[in-house]
Amino acid sequence: MSEVAQLAGVSLATVSRVINSPGSVSASLRSKVEEVSERLGYSPNPIAGSLSGAHSPLIGVIVPTMTNAFFSTTLESLSGVLEPAGYQLMVGFHEYDEDREEAIVAAYAAWRPAALVVTGVNHSRNTVSMLSSLDCPVVEMWDIDGRPLDTLIGYSNFDAGKVAAAHLTKAGRRNLVCVNVGPIRDPRAQARSDGFCSEALSVAGTTVKKFYAANRGVGDGTAVMRTIITDFPEVDAVFCIGDPLAMGVIFEAQRQGIGVPDDLAVVGFGDLEASAHVTPALTTVRPPHDQIGKTVAEHLLSRFDDPDREGEVVNLGFRMVIRESA
Amino acid sequence: MSEVAQLAGVSLATVSRVINSPGSVSASLRSKVEEVSERLGYSPNPIAGSLSGAHSPLIGVIVPTMTNAFFSTTLESLSGVLEPAGYQLMVGFHEYDEDREEAIVAAYAAWRPAALVVTGVNHSRNTVSMLSSLDCPVVEMWDIDGRPLDTLIGYSNFDAGKVAAAHLTKAGRRNLVCVNVGPIRDPRAQARSDGFCSEALSVAGTTVKKFYAANRGVGDGTAVMRTIITDFPEVDAVFCIGDPLAMGVIFEAQRQGIGVPDDLAVVGFGDLEASAHVTPALTTVRPPHDQIGKTVAEHLLSRFDDPDREGEVVNLGFRMVIRESA
DNA sequence: CAAATATGTGAAAACGTTTACAAAATTATT
DNA sequence: AATAATTTTGTAAACGTTTTCACATATTTG
Numbered sequence: 001m002s003e004v005a006q007l008a009g010v011s012l013a014t015v016s017r018v019i020n021s022p023g024s025v026s027a028s029l030r031s032k033v034e035e036v037s038e039r040l041g042y043s044p045n046p047i048a049g050s051l052s053g054a055h056s057p058l059i060g061v062i063v064p065t066m067t068n069a070f071f072s073t074t075l076e077s078l079s080g081v082l083e084p085a086g087y088q089l090m091v092g093f094h095e096y097d098e099d100r101e102e103a104i105v106a107a108y109a110a111w112r113p114a115a116l117v118v119t120g121v122n123h124s125r126n127t128v129s130m131l132s133s134l135d136c137p138v139v140e141m142w143d144i145d146g147r148p149l150d151t152l153i154g155y156s157n158f159d160a161g162k163v164a165a166a167h168l169t170k171a172g173r174r175n176l177v178c179v180n181v182g183p184i185r186d187p188r189a190q191a192r193s194d195g196f197c198s199e200a201l202s203v204a205g206t207t208v209k210k211f212y213a214a215n216r217g218v219g220d221g222t223a224v225m226r227t228i229i230t231d232f233p234e235v236d237a238v239f240c241i242g243d244p245l246a247m248g249v250i251f252e253a254q255r256q257g258i259g260v261p262d263d264l265a266v267v268g269f270g271d272l273e274a275s276a277h278v279t280p281a282l283t284t285v286r287p288p289h290d291q292i293g294k295t296v297a298e299h300l301l302s303r304f305d306d307p308d309r310e311g312e313v314v315n316l317g318f319r320m321v322i323r324e325s326a
Numbered sequence: 327m328s329e330v331a332q333l334a335g336v337s338l339a340t341v342s343r344v345i346n347s348p349g350s351v352s353a354s355l356r357s358k359v360e361e362v363s364e365r366l367g368y369s370p371n372p373i374a375g376s377l378s379g380a381h382s383p384l385i386g387v388i389v390p391t392m393t394n395a396f397f398s399t400t401l402e403s404l405s406g407v408l409e410p411a412g413y414q415l416m417v418g419f420h421e422y423d424e425d426r427e428e429a430i431v432a433a434y435a436a437w438r439p440a441a442l443v444v445t446g447v448n449h450s451r452n453t454v455s456m457l458s459s460l461d462c463p464v465v466e467m468w469d470i471d472g473r474p475l476d477t478l479i480g481y482s483n484f485d486a487g488k489v490a491a492a493h494l495t496k497a498g499r500r501n502l503v504c505v506n507v508g509p510i511r512d513p514r515a516q517a518r519s520d521g522f523c524s525e526a527l528s529v530a531g532t533t534v535k536k537f538y539a540a541n542r543g544v545g546d547g548t549a550v551m552r553t554i555i556t557d558f559p560e561v562d563a564v565f566c567i568g569d570p571l572a573m574g575v576i577f578e579a580q581r582q583g584i585g586v587p588d589d590l591a592v593v594g595f596g597d598l599e600a601s602a603h604v605t606p607a608l609t610t611v612r613p614p615h616d617q618i619g620k621t622v623a624e625h626l627l628s629r630f631d632d633p634d635r636e637g638e639v640v641n642l643g644f645r646m647v648i649r650e651s652a
Numbered sequence: 653c654a655a656a657t658a659t660g661t662g663a664a665a666a667c668g669t670t671t672a673c674a675a676a677a678t679t680a681t682t
Numbered sequence: 683a684a685t686a687a688t689t690t691t692g693t694a695a696a697c698g699t700t701t702t703c704a705c706a707t708a709t710t711t712g
Contacts, residue, residue, distance in 0.1 A: 048668030072392045218600040274544040374698030
């Protein structure tokens with residue numbers, strides 16, 4: 001940069017201004033500086049800029065896991081709009097472990113990030129206090145059933161579960177099963193499960209049993225379906241907190257000669273690409289996958305633009321996608 | 327940090343040394359500094375450290391897309407071992423666009439990263455020159471069919487295609503189809519396709535036709551299967567460059583009353599979690615998913631440990647997983 | 653036991669920006 | 683035309699570390 005300043009015959013401050021607030025430099029100097037910059041192939045050092053400035057152009061994004069279509073889509077959307085805008089994404093995952101989340105937040109906070117994006121509304125005390133004392137936008141995404149720290153962008157998982165239950169009970173199903181994942185403490189899956197059960201129990205004559213899969217995969221769905229059949233043979237409808245589980249349930253039902261949807265209705269959650277293409281096509285609840293990342297990114301950009309804009313709560317909703325399985 | 331130095335009655339340099347090379351500080355001073363650090367809750371500012379030191383504790387990871395089970399697994403493994411070791415991951419994606427890759431590499435290089443991890447061996451001229459002039463380890467992963475810049479960790483996609491073809495021809499199949507993705511220019515998918523065709527054509531009496539799917543999803547597989555049936559009804563075996571495509575092919579075949587594997591053998595690539603659970607279970611080629619990220623991360627850690635260790639080429643191989651579909 | 657070597661510590665100069673403040677140049681006002 | 687207000691520019695002080703160099707102390711060696 002000093003070289004640019006020298007060759008352009010201006011001070012360091014002017015070069016800096018040409019980069020960060022071109023409007024505040026006269027056209028003549030600006031174009032001269034730009035020309036020299038261009039010629040020398042100068043590009044500013046983000047580390048030095050971060051040390052000196054109020055924030056780094058780093059945005060921390062923390063998700064429970066990256067091997068999940070939801071979050072990887074979100075990461076991609078975020079990156080897709082934030083990277084071209086000159087921000088770099090630091091990403092980390094914690095596998096639903098609040099302590100790991102805390103460690104990552106602490107590490108990210110030390111970079112004086114331009115923003116921090118976390119998943120959901122459940123955090124440890126320390127995490128909450130770190131997040132609130134950060135002087136940058138903080139977005140909690142993918143959930144909306146909670147008190148916002150700053151900005152909340154997502155939908156209600158509880159309501160999603162309710163809607164799934166309502167769909168089944170309206171169709172006359174009375175022996176319901178809700179399949180959740182066992183060892184994983186996923187607050188959003190839990191909220192869907194809670195919503196499902198509370199709605200189901202609100203209609204007379206309905207029984208709901210909860211089953212737990214070892215994990216969220218298709219194979220876990222087939223496994224849990226086998227135990228459902230033996231433990232609760234009267235079952236006439238299954239809701240799974242994730243589509244892969246639901247596919248597993250369908251596959252296993254077919255193997256056992258149980259007709260879907262005639263003998264058994266199956267509803268999933270997620271609406272993955274494959275969900276529309278299994279037979280019977282999966283009826284599921286579709287969260288705003290793609291919108292979440294994009295909305296978060298645009299929210300951030302607009303906050304950067306106007307630093308004293310307020311945080312907000314954005315409910316992106318969800319959609320019940322009715323196909324063949326229920 | 328200056329506060330710590332003051333309270334501990336030592337110089338800044340000593341505090342810095344306690345953090346970065348505790349061995350070079352006497353036990354007495356070290357423990358005093360550690361005690362004061364602890365008490366004040368001091369944690370070093372990584373930005374300042376990066377500006378001053380040779381490298382930042384940032385590791386850039388660039389993948390073609392994050393919404394792909396392969397790469398998201400890799401990202402997760404990388405993050406899982408590198409984050410606890412005190413490094414932060416900057417991640418970006420380029421959708422198989424060399425210009426976007428170049429832009430991201432340029433942006434990451436400016437952070438003086440501790441290492442850079444990119445996907446595959448195909449890069450633009452500028453990217454190659456930036457990567458080679460970087461004074462940090464550079465790892466190219468997920469492919470091994472090319473000349474390494476520094477370190478190469480992966481397997482041969484070409485060979486994977488060959489093995490798939492050999493499996494089919496050995497089973498007596500002669501009317502082969504290779505399904506690739508059309509608009510996406512994925513060099514690794516291309517290599518698998520090339521390997522498949524070259525092997526297939528090496529056995530007498532075999533014909534191979536190439537078909538292109540619009541994308542890599544299950545739905546794209548069903549769509550391409552429909553055109554295969556009309557354009558090449560004699561087909562008795564299909565290889566797809568990805569498992570979701572292969573599942574689509576199977577689903578569509580079943581819908582059309584084509585028996586798999588009796589009438590049609592189907593081989594995929596990837597061995598996703600679901601692949602084992604569709605009926606018939608998918609025969610596929612399993613790349614070293616999980617090992618790649620872990621191997622890359624451990625390679626990096628050992629390079630950081632011993633900075634004048636050389637780059638290397640690690641072939642992690644792949645496995646033909648024979649199930650029911652072929 | 654002196655000289656040579658190794659080890660531990662501190663002073664101060666980077667690292668490359670941003671930004672408060674002051675000074676200069678320009679424009680508007682009377 | 684002189685003054686006031688505004689805009690543009692430059693100077694210099696941060697930002698919080700790491701690292702080089704020199705110095706003092708402790709250890710080894712002949």
